[in-house]
Amino acid sequence: MPIAIGLEGSANKLGVGIIRHAPGKPAEILANIRHTFVSPPGEGFLPKDTAIHHRTWVVGLVKRALRESGVAIADVDCICYTKGPGMGAPLQSVAIAARTLALLWDKPLVGVNHCVGHIEMGREITGADNPVVLYVSGGNTQVIAYADQRYRIFGEALDIAIGNCLDRFARTLNISNDPAPGYNIEQMAKKGKHLIDIPYTVKGMDCSFSGILGFIDAYANDMLSGADKRDPETGERITPEDLCFSLQETAFAMLVEITERAMAHVGSSQVLIVGGVGCNERLQEMMGIMAAERGGSVYATDERFCIDNGIMIAHAGLLAFQTGFTTPIDESTCTQRFRTDEVLVKWRD
Amino acid sequence: MSRRPIDGTLLKQGAEAHVYKSTFLLPTVPSLMKVRPRKAYRHATLDLRLTKHRCVSEARLLNRCRTMGVPCPAVYFVDERNGEIIMEWIEGPSIRELLQRLIDGSPDRPSEAKEQSDGDVLSDPKVLQLMRQIGETIGKLHDIDIIHGDLTTSNLMLRKERRTTLEVDTSETENAEKNDEGIELLEGDYEVVLIDFGLGQVSVSDEDKAVDLYVLERAFISTHPKASGLFHTILEAYKQNSLGSGIVLRRLQEVRLRGRKKSMIG
Ligand SMILES: Nc1ncnc2c1ncn2[C@@H]1O[C@H](COP(=O)(O)OP(=O)(O)O)[C@@H](O)[C@H]1O
Ligand SMILES: [Mg+2]
Numbered sequence: 001m002p003i004a005i006g007l008e009g010s011a012n013k014l015g016v017g018i019i020r021h022a023p024g025k026p027a028e029i030l031a032n033i034r035h036t037f038v039s040p041p042g043e044g045f046l047p048k049d050t051a052i053h054h055r056t057w058v059v060g061l062v063k064r065a066l067r068e069s070g071v072a073i074a075d076v077d078c079i080c081y082t083k084g085p086g087m088g089a090p091l092q093s094v095a096i097a098a099r100t101l102a103l104l105w106d107k108p109l110v111g112v113n114h115c116v117g118h119i120e121m122g123r124e125i126t127g128a129d130n131p132v133v134l135y136v137s138g139g140n141t142q143v144i145a146y147a148d149q150r151y152r153i154f155g156e157a158l159d160i161a162i163g164n165c166l167d168r169f170a171r172t173l174n175i176s177n178d179p180a181p182g183y184n185i186e187q188m189a190k191k192g193k194h195l196i197d198i199p200y201t202v203k204g205m206d207c208s209f210s211g212i213l214g215f216i217d218a219y220a221n222d223m224l225s226g227a228d229k230r231d232p233e234t235g236e237r238i239t240p241e242d243l244c245f246s247l248q249e250t251a252f253a254m255l256v257e258i259t260e261r262a263m264a265h266v267g268s269s270q271v272l273i274v275g276g277v278g279c280n281e282r283l284q285e286m287m288g289i290m291a292a293e294r295g296g297s298v299y300a301t302d303e304r305f306c307i308d309n310g311i312m313i314a315h316a317g318l319l320a321f322q323t324g325f326t327t328p329i330d331e332s333t334c335t336q337r338f339r340t341d342e343v344l345v346k347w348r349d
Numbered sequence: 350m351s352r353r354p355i356d357g358t359l360l361k362q363g364a365e366a367h368v369y370k371s372t373f374l375l376p377t378v379p380s381l382m383k384v385r386p387r388k389a390y391r392h393a394t395l396d397l398r399l400t401k402h403r404c405v406s407e408a409r410l411l412n413r414c415r416t417m418g419v420p421c422p423a424v425y426f427v428d429e430r431n432g433e434i435i436m437e438w439i440e441g442p443s444i445r446e447l448l449q450r451l452i453d454g455s456p457d458r459p460s461e462a463k464e465q466s467d468g469d470v471l472s473d474p475k476v477l478q479l480m481r482q483i484g485e486t487i488g489k490l491h492d493i494d495i496i497h498g499d500l501t502t503s504n505l506m507l508r509k510e511r512r513t514t515l516e517v518d519t520s521e522t523e524n525a526e527k528n529d530e531g532i533e534l535l536e537g538d539y540e541v542v543l544i545d546f547g548l549g550q551v552s553v554s555d556e557d558k559a560v561d562l563y564v565l566e567r568a569f570i571s572t573h574p575k576a577s578g579l580f581h582t583i584l585e586a587y588k589q590n591s592l593g594s595g596i597v598l599r600r601l602q603e604v605r606l607r608g609r610k611k612s613m614i615g
Contacts, residue, residue: 148574150574154567154572156567195392203498204548204564265503285390289389290390293389
């Protein structure tokens with residue numbers, strides 16, 4: 001039964017996972033650990049610092065994963081790593097680590113598309129068979145459906161990704177990056193109650209978040225510099241919590257709408273949410289209501305699998321490896337731009 | 350706010366609307382009623398704002414297209430309070446259904462025969478002519494400064510023959526549909542009809558028009574991967590038939606590049 005080790009480091013999370021595939025059974029997760037580079041409030045993570053973080057922690061994390069899994073090096077069949085998309089410097093640090101392991105242990109390498117990793121792990125964990133996928137993270141916002149051996153992109157954010165929009169808004173309000181800015185916005189949004197009128201931009205199955213970000217950033221800055229903002233109906237003061245609430249309600253409604261449009265277009269009633277923003281319970285709830293109205297259901301995973309991790313890279317890599325795919329060492333590069341639909345999905349029919 | 354009962358049969362649950370087939374004024378005039386039900390997933394205030402806006406804007410744009418000679422259903426009745434539109438019934442398949450039928454063939458055909466026929470069907474002059482007609486129709490739409498906002502092959506329909514508004518429909522449409530499903534539909538005269546204008550707007554901006562085409566391009570290629578080669582025929586016809594198309598198509602290049610250059614971290 002094949003075993004793979006997966007290394008992920010395309011953004012600020014470094015993850016190592018070990019997986020075993022047994023025919024006809026769910027994949028077995030032998031280890032799945034992560035170390036996150038957290039930047040101070042008001043700051044994003046820079047590629048250089050993130051790469052240093054990954055280089056510092058990767059050896060320790062691989063050792064710990066092996067220990068936790070109880071797998072002997074001899075039993076590992078391949079080393080999987082994230083080929084892209086992501087930030088250049090962090091991707092490269094992890095690719096070098098993967099190459100080193102491959103040479104050291106004399107194992108084949110498998111380069112994995114990060115987005116495909118998310119999708120395959122989501123399908124494996126939830127059992128969703130052929131869903132429309134909403135992939136939402138710091139760098140990506142895509143509505144995807146499978147056809148003819150590719151994950152095809154039906155819709156996407158035309159400018160910035162939803163996660164990026166949330167992260168940047170968190171910086172404006174000086175919200176902590178620990179454990180994640182999006183998580184803290186979600187907690188604050190729970191206390192918000194006034195919906196402010198925010199631009200809503202949907203174009204078919206595509207959407208746009210830069211208008212929202214510009215608007216709400218300006219609004220927040222006005223508030224921070226003392227402007228008296230009130231709800232027109234109740235006369236009550238608008239709070240930062242109200243801003244988080246309004247941002248979530250508006251942006252997530254857009255995401256659910258484009259997902260629903262894709263579901264109607266391809267005739268599917270299952271939806272799978274993957275990627276870091278997919279942990280958001282309000283987004284999951286909204287998607288669930290929409291899917292139920294279409295006679296279907298929503299599938300989502302918790303933070304172990306939603307947030308970038310090594311196990312998804314091991315899983316998708318092992319699926320490809322079992323179809324005979326490997327990445328020769330002199331081609332084991334990485335790439336900042338690597339579209340989901342570039343991957344030939346040979347393991348599905 | 351209580352809704353009056355809907356008189357008609359539910360056809361389908363579209364992306365956002367429920368559509369019912371009914372008749373208008375005379376039992377021989379088929380019509381389509383489009384209702385935008387409340388979306389429980391979104392905040393009630395936002396929901397009301399969107400639903401109302403889209404209903405009014407759809408009716409307005411349909412009227413504008415109609416007067417300017419762009420093929421689309423005629424509006425018979427609008428109830429913006431309930432978010433309902435009754436419009437002309439368009440008899441015919443959507444371009445999505447038609448392309449899927451052409452590509453997949455009939456379901457019982459053996460797969461080798463299917464593979465073989467793909468190439469033939471897609472290079473058929475009749476199919477290319479259909480693509481040209483799609484490009485031409487979108488060109489006309491942009492020439493009158495309307496952005497559709499949701500161009501997909503689901504929102505383009507094929508109508509066999511032009512029928513003036515309220516002309517009595519006597520044909521046995523159910524039967525006609527069953528006999529003519531595939532390439533036969535492309536013989537003789539037909540029209541490509543635009544539907545679903547809820548996300549539309551009036552705009553003279555080249556950027557807006559370019560994004561409109563980009564949205565169609567991606568939807569087309571992901572929905573009909575095997576027919577993706579046909580898309581450039583649509584653009585060619587658009588170029589030849591729309592006045593400002595030169596600038597719009599250059600802009601489209603930029604929109605595509607932006608999509609590809611976008612950083613994709615995480
Ligand atoms: N005027 C019409 N005549 C016949 N069928 C129509 C007409 N308008 C819409 N339809 C059918 O109903 C479906 C949904 O309508 P549409 O206006 O596209 O709403 P949605 O916004 O939900 O996609 C269309 O895909 C088409 O098949
Ligand atoms: Mg539609």
